[in-house]
Amino acid sequence: MGQPTIEFSSIPDDTAQHSRQFFRVPVNEDHFVSIYISNVGYRVSEISQTGAGLLLEDNQAFEIGEHTYPCCMQYEDICLADLTGQIVHCSLYEGFWKFGLQWIGMNDSQKKQMACLLDKLKKHVMVSLQPSEPEQAGRGK
DSSP states (O other): OOSOOOOOOOOOOOHHHHOOSSOOEEOOTTSOOEEEETTEEEEEEEEETTEEEEEESOTTSOOTTOEEEEEEEEETTEEEEEEEEEEEEEEEETTEEEEEEEEESOOHHHHHHHHHHHHHHHHHHHHHHSOOOOOOTTOOO
């Protein structure tokens, strides 16, 4: 066997485990959402019913699998307190480190507050995406 070889194994069909049931809502610079973990604030880049994306300059802030408690999320007049999260992802994104935070054990009240927060954010995103009407020059009264 003088040639290098590689073996391929079939991948079990586990796509049901990895399908997303909630969509991420992007958080633009006009609508600041903060997550406080142990009283340290972090900027949120996107959010869903089950977690959030955090952008940081330092990739040493968290370890994959690390539990984050206590967490508090603030957006406008909505504050979700006593959240527990787990860091599930870390990757380089446009010069920053993007961490994926997944919520663990949210109670019904927290889920309801999260849904309200997401509804507000979605409305802001939709308004910002609507095309503006072009001005019509030369039309006088």
